[in-house]
Amino acid sequence: MPVSFPIVLQITMVTPSLPAAHNGNGVTVARWAQRLRELGHRVRIVSRQNSRRSRAGSSGDLSGDLLIALHASKTAAAALRFARSGRPFVTALTGTDLYRDLRRSARAQEVLRRSSALVLLQPLGLESLPQGVRRKVHVILQSAQAPRRRRRAGADGRFDVAVLGHMRAVKDPLRAALAARRLPSESRLRIVHAGRALTDSFARRARREMQRNRRYRWLGDLSHASALRLLARSQGLVLSSRLEGGANVLSEAAVAHVPVLASRIPGSLGLLGYDYPGYFEVGDTDGLATLLQRLESDAAFRADLRRRLRRLAPRFSPARERAAWRALLSQVLGPAAASPRRPHRSGTP
Numbered sequence: 001m002p003v004s005f006p007i008v009l010q011i012t013m014v015t016p017s018l019p020a021a022h023n024g025n026g027v028t029v030a031r032w033a034q035r036l037r038e039l040g041h042r043v044r045i046v047s048r049q050n051s052r053r054s055r056a057g058s059s060g061d062l063s064g065d066l067l068i069a070l071h072a073s074k075t076a077a078a079a080l081r082f083a084r085s086g087r088p089f090v091t092a093l094t095g096t097d098l099y100r101d102l103r104r105s106a107r108a109q110e111v112l113r114r115s116s117a118l119v120l121l122q123p124l125g126l127e128s129l130p131q132g133v134r135r136k137v138h139v140i141l142q143s144a145q146a147p148r149r150r151r152r153a154g155a156d157g158r159f160d161v162a163v164l165g166h167m168r169a170v171k172d173p174l175r176a177a178l179a180a181r182r183l184p185s186e187s188r189l190r191i192v193h194a195g196r197a198l199t200d201s202f203a204r205r206a207r208r209e210m211q212r213n214r215r216y217r218w219l220g221d222l223s224h225a226s227a228l229r230l231l232a233r234s235q236g237l238v239l240s241s242r243l244e245g246g247a248n249v250l251s252e253a254a255v256a257h258v259p260v261l262a263s264r265i266p267g268s269l270g271l272l273g274y275d276y277p278g279y280f281e282v283g284d285t286d287g288l289a290t291l292l293q294r295l296e297s298d299a300a301f302r303a304d305l306r307r308r309l310r311r312l313a314p315r316f317s318p319a320r321e322r323a324a325w326r327a328l329l330s331q332v333l334g335p336a337a338a339s340p341r342r343p344h345r346s347g348t349p
Contacts, residue, residue: 009041009333010064012082016047016074023166025094027224027248028142029070035143035322039329066333068092073101073108080111088116088332095245095267096170098128116332121246122270138328141271143321144251146313147232159296162234162258163193164227164249165241167202172263172283174205175240179288180215189215189296191238194230196221232256235302236295239268242282246271251316259305261291272312278305 015029033043044064062082067089069079073096079089091111093102098120102108112118112129118136120126126134161180167173176191183189193216197203206218222230231237231252236259239247244267251271253260262268264279272278280287294301314320 007040009066009329011036011041011043011066011068012062012064013043013045013068013070014047014062014075014078015045015070024248025070028092031143031248031321032068032325035318035325038322039326066090066329069111070094072097072111073105076105076107076111080107080114083114089114090117090119090328090332091115092119092121093125093129093245095241095243098125098245099243099266102128117328119328122267124266124270125245127266138324138331140321140324140328141315142246142248142251143316143318144248144255145318146255147228157188159187159189160192160234161189161236161238161261161292161295162231163191163238163240164195164231165239166195166221167197167199167206170242172240172242173202174209175283175285175288176238176292177209177213177216178285179292181213182286182289183215183293183296187215187293187296189292191216192219192230192234193217194219194222194227228252228256231258234258236261236292238288238292239263240282240288241265241267244268254309254316255313257306257310257313259295259302260309261288261295272308276305276308277301 013029013033015025029045033045036043046062062078065087067079067082067087069075069089070092071094072091079091082089097108102112112133115133115136117138118129118133120137120139121142123139125139126137129137161176163173163176165171165173173193173195177193180189180191193206197206197220209216210218219230231249237249237253239249239260239262241247241263243265246267250260250262250268259278260272261278261280262272262276263282265282268279278291280291295305
């Protein structure tokens with residue numbers, strides 16, 4: 001017998017990091033909560049640490065009609081506890097899920113089997129999933145808003161290229177700085193890196209790099225809004241990650257028409273396409289240095305990258321993201337739950 005759900009859902013989102021963390025997970029859940037509220041639903045965001053303190057079946061942090069869990073392995077305990085009540089849950093899969101944890105975590109594999117639906121951030125992630133769960137997949141591309149202030153050359157004549165992301169090994173965060181060392185002496189290019197060092201070792205390495213490398217500037221942690229302003233005024237973006245589920249910064253660069261140089265990994269290929277000309281191999285310092293020099297010196301190359309990103313930008317609209325969530329809710333809970341009679345007002349298109 002089907003479970004009856006109210007038209008306005010009470011949705012709990014559980015995440016490894018709350019929005020205040022200024023990282024990719026936090027930005028994603030905050031934006032998804034906004035999309036779901038625009039559809040008329042009530043949304044609460046809790047961290048996996050807080051969810052551990054609530055008892056199954058209680059009215060605590062894991063209450064609600066639907067759970068959306070970000071990260072199959074890190075939020076598995078909360079998701080499976082919620083599932084024991086018979087309520088549906090949705091799992092959004094990250095890069096570390098798809099390209100590392102799912103192969104070695106029995107609990108994460110159980111989450112896949114028991115999820116009512118699975119969310120991928122780019123279509124190539126499907127290839128990393130078992131055949132038996134692929135029918136549950138919804139691809140929801142991360143949206144971004146175009147900046148009000150477009151890119152402009154630095155007032156000091158520099159050619160600034162942004163790196164946006166916290167420092168951890170999977171991001172290969174200093175690859176752009178190392179590549180910039182190999183540029184010719186006449187180059188005006190500078191790597192400007194915004195992101196918190198998640199270990200003391202990375203903080204020391206970043207400070208040493210600034211002392212040794214005049215082409216590298218580390219800003220430390222910035223708010224999401226400040227990071228977007230940095231992106232908008234930059235001449236390019238480097239994403240050097242070893243793995244990604246589908247980085248939101250690529251959506252943000254696309255709508256800002258900021259040329260991207262990215263490591264050739266499935267998470268980027270799935271968003272930018274196989275024929276995008278701005279790829280370098282993972283860890284390839286020389287290959288990235290060649291692309292950086294070309295980005296600075298070759299106006300036609302820059303224009304080509306911008307043109308390709310401009311064509312991709314409509315895929316990352318808030319309206320498309322909202323429609324994708326509506327379709328998922330309709331499949332999991334029925335059309336009435338997906339389309340409340342009185343949605344919240346929002347100025348988002």
